Amino acid sequence: MTILLEQIVNGLTIGSFYALVALGYSMVYGVMKLINFAHGDLFTLGAFLGYTILASTSGVVTQNFGIWGGIAFTAAIVGMSVALAGILVERVAYRPVYPSGRLSLVVSALGMSIFIQNAIMAIWGARPRAFPASVVPSARLVVFGVPVTVLQIIILAVSFILMAAIWFIVEKTAFGASVRASALDRETATLIGIDVRKVIFFVFALGPGLGGVAGLMNGLYYRSISFNMGWNYGLKAFTATILGGIGNIPGAMLGGLLLGILESLLAGYVSGAWKDVFVFVILIVTLIFRPTGILGEKTAEKV
Amino acid sequence: MNITKTVLDYVTPAGQNKGRGPLPDRKRPGLLTAAIVAIAIAPFLPFIDNYWIDIGFYFGIYTLLGLSLNIVLGEVGLFDLGHTGFYAIGAYVTAILNTTFHIPILVLLPVSALVAGLFAWMVTAPVIHLKGDYLCIVTIGIGEIVRLTMINNPFGLTGGPNGINGIDTPVFIVPIVSSRQFYYLIWALIAIVIFGLVRLQRSRVGRAWNYIREDEVAAEALGINVRHYKLAAFVLGAGIAGMAGNIYASKQMSVSPESFTFMESSLLFCIVLLGGLGSIPGTVLGALAITIFPEIFRPLAQYRLMFFGLALLVMMIFKPAGLMPRQRESGEKLRSALSKKRREAKGRLTGNDGCRKDMPPPGRAENLLEVKDVHLSFGGVTAVAGIDAEIEAGKITALIGPNGAGKTTLFNLITGIYKPQAGSIRFNGEDISGQSPHAIAGKGIARTFQNIRLFPSLTCLENVLSGQHCRGKAEFTASLLHLPSQQDEETQMLDFSLQCLDRVGLSDSTDKLAASLPYGKRRYLEIARALALRPELIVLDEPSSGLNDAETEELAQLLLSLLHDGLSVLLIEHDMHLVDRVSDHVIVMQSGKKIAEGKMCDMRKNPLVIEAYLGTEED
Numbered sequence: 001m002t003i004l005l006e007q008i009v010n011g012l013t014i015g016s017f018y019a020l021v022a023l024g025y026s027m028v029y030g031v032m033k034l035i036n037f038a039h040g041d042l043f044t045l046g047a048f049l050g051y052t053i054l055a056s057t058s059g060v061v062t063q064n065f066g067i068w069g070g071i072a073f074t075a076a077i078v079g080m081s082v083a084l085a086g087i088l089v090e091r092v093a094y095r096p097v098y099p100s101g102r103l104s105l106v107v108s109a110l111g112m113s114i115f116i117q118n119a120i121m122a123i124w125g126a127r128p129r130a131f132p133a134s135v136v137p138s139a140r141l142v143v144f145g146v147p148v149t150v151l152q153i154i155i156l157a158v159s160f161i162l163m164a165a166i167w168f169i170v171e172k173t174a175f176g177a178s179v180r181a182s183a184l185d186r187e188t189a190t191l192i193g194i195d196v197r198k199v200i201f202f203v204f205a206l207g208p209g210l211g212g213v214a215g216l217m218n219g220l221y222y223r224s225i226s227f228n229m230g231w232n233y234g235l236k237a238f239t240a241t242i243l244g245g246i247g248n249i250p251g252a253m254l255g256g257l258l259l260g261i262l263e264s265l266l267a268g269y270v271s272g273a274w275k276d277v278f279v280f281v282i283l284i285v286t287l288i289f290r291p292t293g294i295l296g297e298k299t300a301e302k303v
Numbered sequence: 304m305n306i307t308k309t310v311l312d313y314v315t316p317a318g319q320n321k322g323r324g325p326l327p328d329r330k331r332p333g334l335l336t337a338a339i340v341a342i343a344i345a346p347f348l349p350f351i352d353n354y355w356i357d358i359g360f361y362f363g364i365y366t367l368l369g370l371s372l373n374i375v376l377g378e379v380g381l382f383d384l385g386h387t388g389f390y391a392i393g394a395y396v397t398a399i400l401n402t403t404f405h406i407p408i409l410v411l412l413p414v415s416a417l418v419a420g421l422f423a424w425m426v427t428a429p430v431i432h433l434k435g436d437y438l439c440i441v442t443i444g445i446g447e448i449v450r451l452t453m454i455n456n457p458f459g460l461t462g463g464p465n466g467i468n469g470i471d472t473p474v475f476i477v478p479i480v481s482s483r484q485f486y487y488l489i490w491a492l493i494a495i496v497i498f499g500l501v502r503l504q505r506s507r508v509g510r511a512w513n514y515i516r517e518d519e520v521a522a523e524a525l526g527i528n529v530r531h532y533k534l535a536a537f538v539l540g541a542g543i544a545g546m547a548g549n550i551y552a553s554k555q556m557s558v559s560p561e562s563f564t565f566m567e568s569s570l571l572f573c574i575v576l577l578g579g580l581g582s583i584p585g586t587v588l589g590a591l592a593i594t595i596f597p598e599i600f601r602p603l604a605q606y607r608l609m610f611f612g613l614a615l616l617v618m619m620i621f622k623p624a625g626l627m628p629r630q631r632e633s634g635e636k637l638r639s640a641l642s643k644k645r646r647e648a649k650g651r652l653t654g655n656d657g658c659r660k661d662m663p664p665p666g667r668a669e670n671l672l673e674v675k676d677v678h679l680s681f682g683g684v685t686a687v688a689g690i691d692a693e694i695e696a697g698k699i700t701a702l703i704g705p706n707g708a709g710k711t712t713l714f715n716l717i718t719g720i721y722k723p724q725a726g727s728i729r730f731n732g733e734d735i736s737g738q739s740p741h742a743i744a745g746k747g748i749a750r751t752f753q754n755i756r757l758f759p760s761l762t763c764l765e766n767v768l769s770g771q772h773c774r775g776k777a778e779f780t781a782s783l784l785h786l787p788s789q790q791d792e793e794t795q796m797l798d799f800s801l802q803c804l805d806r807v808g809l810s811d812s813t814d815k816l817a818a819s820l821p822y823g824k825r826r827y828l829e830i831a832r833a834l835a836l837r838p839e840l841i842v843l844d845e846p847s848s849g850l851n852d853a854e855t856e857e858l859a860q861l862l863l864s865l866l867h868d869g870l871s872v873l874l875i876e877h878d879m880h881l882v883d884r885v886s887d888h889v890i891v892m893q894s895g896k897k898i899a900e901g902k903m904c905d906m907r908k909n910p911l912v913i914e915a916y917l918g919t920e921e922d
Contacts, residue, residue, distance in 0.1 A: 035436060037569075093616050100623030106382075107576045110569045111615030118609040126605075231565065235443065242440045273455045280444035287437055288429050 005146045007268040008261055013152050013221065015260020016159035019253045020214035021237035022244070023166055024086075024207025026252035029241070030183030031196070031203050033102060037109040038089055039211055040234015041116035044227060046082045046212025047219040048124050050074050054135040062135050068154075070135065071220065075158075075213050082212025083205040089116075090204040113234075121227040128226040136220050155217045162210060163253050170249050179203065183247055236263075239283050245296025254295060335584075342490055346483045356482040358598060363489035364551050365590035369574035370496055370583065371543035376572065377581035377629075378509065379536045380516030382439035384568050385446025389541035391563035392419045393548025395453060398467040398558045399460055408473035408553040412546055419545025420538040427537045431530055446568050453560040466559025473553050485554050492550065496543060497583055499783050504583075505632070505640050506782035506789070507775045507796070510761075512536055513581065514769045517758035524718055524752075526744035526773030526836060535779070573615055579625025588626045633814040634764045638797055641790055670729075671696040671840055671871050672748075677716055677726035677736070686712040688895035689726065694840065699862060699872040701882045701903070704892035705915065710875045711753055713892070714844055717873075718750050719743040730840070745773040749838035751829040753845050753875075759818035763809055763828055766817050767800040770835025803831040807861065823854050830861070841865065843874040847881050859884050879903075891915070 021043055028036045053061055053074045062070040093112040097104050139150040170176040182189040182199045190196050218233070219225045236259060244255025259279065266275040286294065346356050368390060375383045393415035400406050400414065430441045456463035473479045479488055503509040511532045514522035523529045552558045574593050578585025596614065600607040632640075672694035679687045687709045694700050702710050715721045717728055719740035728736040735743050744750075749770065758766050775796060777789035804810050807827040812820060817828060826846060833841050846862075847855045855878060862872055862885045876882050882889060883903045891899045891906060893915040899906060906912050 029436070035439065096620045097616075097623065100619060103576055103580070104619040104623045107573050108616050108619040110573060111612045111619070113612070114569075114615070115609055115612030118606070118612065122605055122609060235447070235565070238440060239444070242437060246436065274451075277448050277451050277455070280448050283444055284430060284441055287433055287441060291433055291437060 002145055003268070005144070006148075007264045009146060009148055009152065011261035011264030012257060013155055013260070014264060015257035016156055016163075017214045017218050017221075017233065017256075018237045018240045018259050019163060019256025020159055020210045021233055022240040022252035022256040023163065023249065024203075024211045025238050025241045026244075026247055026249060027170075027179070027203040027207050030247040031179070031186065031199055032094065032098075032105070034094065034105045034109060035238065036089075036207075037106070037234070038093070038112035038116055039208065040230035040232075040237070041113050041120070042082050042085055042089070042208040042230070043211040043215040043218075043233050043237075044120055044225070044230035045085060045116060046078045046215030047225040047229070048120055048129070048215075048227075049081055049212070050078045050216035050219055051124075051129055051131060051225060053077060055129075055132050059132075059134055067135065067137050071137075075216055078216045079209045079213045082215075083209035085212075086204045086208025087201060089208070090200060113231075117228060117230065124227060126227060128224050131219055131223045131225075133223075136223060151220060155221060158217070159214075162213070166206070166210070167249055167253070175202070236279070239279065242293055243283055243286060245293030248293070248295050251293055251295035255293070258294075338584075338587075346486055353482045356486050358594060360482065360486045360489055360554065362591055362594040363486065363493055364547055365570070365574060365594055366587050367489065367493055367496065367547040367550075368544055368571050369578070369586040369590045370493070370500060371540045371547065372571045373575045373578075373581065373583070373586045374500070374512075374540040374543070375536050376575050377579075377586070378504075378512040378516065379533055380580070381533060381536065382435055383442045383537075383540070384439055384565070384572055385442035385444065385449075386540070386544060386571050387563045387565070387567040388442075388446035388449035389419045389423055389544040390548045390551075390567070391449050391453065391558075391560075392422050392541075393545025394552040394558045394562070395461060395467070395548070396545070397549040397552045398470050401470050401553075402467055405471070408471055408549065409475055412549045415545040415549040416542040417545075419548070420542035423537045423541030424534060428534060431533050431537070443565065443568070446563075446565060450560050450563050453563070462559075464560060466557055468557040470552050470556045470558070472556070473550075479553075485550075489550055492546065496546075500583060502783055502785065503779070504581075505637060506793070507772055507777050508532070508535075508779060508782050510765060510768060511772055513761060513765070514758055514772075516581075517761060518756050520720070521752065521756040521758065522769065523740045524720065524744060524750055525769045525832065526741045527769070528739075528741045539779075577615075577618055577625060579628035582625065582627050582629035585625050585627035585629065592626070631760075631762050631765065631814075631816065633762070634797065634801065635814075637764075638794075641793055641797075669696065670694065671731065672717065672873070673727075673729040674713070674717070675727045675729070677713070677723045677728060679712060679716060679721055679724055685895050687716065687723075690892070690895065690897050692890055692897060692900075694871060694873055695888065696839075696871050697866060697869070698887040699866065699874070699885050700888045700890065701886035702873065702875045702890050702892060703877070703879075703882060703906075704898075707894075708892040709895040710892055711844055712895075714750065714842055714873075714875065717743075718748060718842060741773065744836060744838075747837070747839035748842060749833035749836040749840075750842040751826075751833055751844055751846060753848075755825050755829055757817040757825055757828060757832075760816060762814050762816055763804060763820070763831075764797075764800055764813045766828055767803050767831050767835045768796055770803070770832045770837075771796040771800055774837060799837075800835050803835045804828075806834060807831040808857075822849050823851075826850065826858075827861075834865075838870065840871045840873060843872065845875050845877060847876060847878045855881055 021039065024039050025036060028034060028039070054070060061073060064070070065073050089112055093108050094105060097108040137151050141148055141150060141153070170179055178189065178194040179199050179202065181192070181194055182196050186196055237256065240255035240259040241252050242255070243259060244251030244253070262282065263275055263279060266278050270278065290296070345351055345359055368386070372383060372386045375381050375386070396415045396418045397408065397411045400411055401408060426445050430438065433441060453461045453466070454464050461467065473488065475488065479485060511522070511527050514525070514527055515529050515532055519529055570593055574589035575586060576589070577592055578587070578589030596611055597607055600610055603610060670693040674690060674692040676689045676691060677687055678689055690713060702713065704710055712721065716723050719735070719738055719742070723736050726736070727734050730743070730746060730748060733746070735746065758769065775792050777786070777792050781789035801810065801813065804813055807830055809824060809827055809831060812824065817825065820828060826849070830843070830846065847858055850858060859881055865872055886903055889900060889903045889906050890897055891912050898915055899909050899912050
């Protein structure tokens with residue numbers, strides 16, 4: 001029983017990374033109808049920026065702000081920098097290609113992904129980097145008989161707060177309404193006076209920003225990061241997005257958490273080596289029965 | 304942007320086809336010959352050493368893979384980002400069977416193709432109905448499942464992360480061992496594949512693929528079995544990729560999972576788009592760019608992939624349609640591709656006076672179409688609430704009613720795009736409710752769409768040929784072998800389609816792209832396309848909308864002339880003058896129900912109709 005609960009908590013932790021990254025995919029997809037393949041690499045960028053701030057400054061940040069303060073400070077900087085990178089990616093890679101249609105956008109996104117991944121490799125090197133133990137909190141707790149690290153609890157808390165905030169902004173505010181309107185029909189949204197450029201700016205800042213913070217938390221959780229880890233997280237998060245229903249905010253969160261738990265249980269009880277195979281099989285089977293994901297609305301095509 | 308446009312969004316980049324006039328019958332024989340000669344003599348040039356011959360070999364592998372993906376992505380427009388999976392299957396099948404049973408490599412070539420094709424059929428058949436990006440993630444998933452399975456070494460078959468070593472070299476008369484021999488082996492295979500693909504492009508099969516890419520709904524409504532052709536594309540594409548895997552495995556003498564990553568699939572995707580969707584020379588060029596780039600930028604060492612990423616971006620900004628976009632062929636070109644005997648038959652076949660002789664015999668039942676108590680609701684909204692309607696053969700029946708009355712929904716029910724939740728629809732006495740749109744079209748109901756759904760980047764002739772699709776039979780084998788039956792069929796299709804174009808006054812636009820036509824002519828092209836299906840019943844959704852008075856009068860005359868050909872017409876129309884002028888019978892709908900029917904002049908006096916639709920006059 002304890003092992004099961006432990007697996008679930010671990011799964012939730014991984015799932016919350018997926019969910020945060022999935023939100024970025026989902027929001028960008030909603031407005032641009034584009035699978036932002038560079039998103040996973042922005043997640044990696046977040047991890048490496050965080051590593052540089054926390055570890056390469058020989059602990060200056062941790063010394064000044066304390067271990068938690070240092071992490072909070074780093075998270076803020078990482079969030080903002082990766083948000084900036086996201087906006088840049090949109091300007092450079094997507095805006096000029098947008099009029100050429102969606103297939104060209106896919107190639108442009110793949111190109112951007114290759115570029116960012118290799119730029120990270122050029123800067124930080126091809127070998128994995130590790131967060132030093134001194135910057136990572138190591139406190140442990142036992143909650144209801146389940147051993148967890150304080151870091152895990154903080155990661156879960158931060159993820160849920162961020163997700164709740166996004167959900168609130170998108171579903172409950174006037175600006176959120178314009179985001180949803182742009183996702184439904186970009187042309188009509190423009191016609192009724194919504195500044196779609198502002199919406200695009202917003203999703204390309206917020207999505208990567210969240211992804212970057214998730215990358216940092218992931219680095220702290222596993223301690224080891226490498227330049228090409230974004231591909232795997234990106235793919236999983238995108239799978240989560242589709243599983244939940246693409247373009248659907250609660251769907252992305254649900255998909256992410258579900259995928260994390262599923263993976264953790266499969267790894268624990270079935271087979272670690274085969275878990276990813278099962279994940280994709282489950283994805284495919286889900287889509288056979290629900291072609292637009294778990295929470296995705298069934299769209300009747302207008303003819 | 305509207306969710307219904309998905310397929311179109313992918314394939315009609317703005318500016319790609321805008322305002323192009325008649326297709327330039329551009330001949331590039333010089334370029335083609337030069338390319339063939341260059342590829343043939345390259346290994347014997349003094350400055351080409353074995354290193355570069357090997358590059359030429361991998362250029363060949365990527366060309367073959369690019370061509371195979373081009374079928375799925377370029378011809379049919381299906382997002383396949385897991386194509387490497389099929390390539391891997393081919394390579395591993397070869398490796399396992401060769402190392403275990405010592406079966407010669409070239410014997411395994413067709414086996415690899417078959418297994419890869421069969422695998423593609425098994426994994427894509429359940430998901431082929433998924434749209435755009437959903438299919439994309441599924442293909443990524445398939446690619447990953449294959450790769451991870453190879454790593455996990457099931458039953459000790461795949462050798463795990465290290466793969467399989469000790470694969471034999473192929474023997475074709477002599478053992479193929481040198482770089483130069485491998486180079487010629489792969490390019491000979493490519494030559495055969497291209498020969499076949501060109502034949503397919505010019506056949507009913509290749510056109511069906513393009514129709515699906517351009518507009519899936521319209522293709523299905525014109526009698527094309529969309530599911531069948533999508534699956535066939537996957538199977539064929541996977542088969543060719545499997546062959547590439549076979550040759551690759553024997554060249555390397557080993558296989559390992561790291562050759563079959565997502566990165567490879569993305570590269571293939573880029574090859575097709577760099578070259579131009581559906582373009583064979585483009586794909587070759589794209590493969591060349593992808594293979595040569597890393598070589599040229601080798602001095603940049605670890606920065607070279609960074610620049611590669613940037614190069615992809617720049618290409619998409621400046622050449623979104625690709626390096627060598629597919630040129631559509633003119634009608635003359637299509638005809639001249641047929642054998643000489645058939646070309647001479649032209650005069651004889653076009654000598655007759657229109658569509659009539661080819662028409663199926665008129666239906667025996669008095670009511671051609673009978674709609675009984677049909678219901679359909681979307682969620683809580685009832686669109687059609689128990690409607691009854693009879694359409695008589697040889698008459699023009701008009702369906703009128705206010706916006707939202709359910710007229711188009713009824714059309715979609717009749718043509719099979721929606722399935723009725725209750726009730727029956729009989730055509731010529733046969734219950735067609737619940738049948739697929741392509742089956743219904745095949746039975747003789749052709750339609751047009753309210754907001755015109757042509758195949759924009761195909762020529763007018765190709766658009767009309769789509770109607771002829773379900774009247775033909777030639778599938779892959781016949782098209783590849785140019786069987787006499789297929790050649791006859793093609794000739795007839797071409798001739799009949801030209802007649803249909805002539806019928807609506809578009810014979811001067813045969814080779815123009817549909818997207819370049821002015822609005823009014825697009826309506827006519829859509830009607831010509833429906834006529835090409837040789838229907839018994841033609842169903843027109845607001846044919847006069849957007850036409851001026853003179854054009855509407857032309858339309859009226861066209862509609863009336865259709866009756867002489869033995870056709871029956873059902874139309875939705877808001878132009879009451881046109882309804883008055885052409886219709887024999889009028890059915891009035893409101894809120895999903897029929898509220899009146901009869902002659903138009905009676906309808907004008909019917910108080911129910913006046914209240915519901917024409918409006919009450921205030922004194």
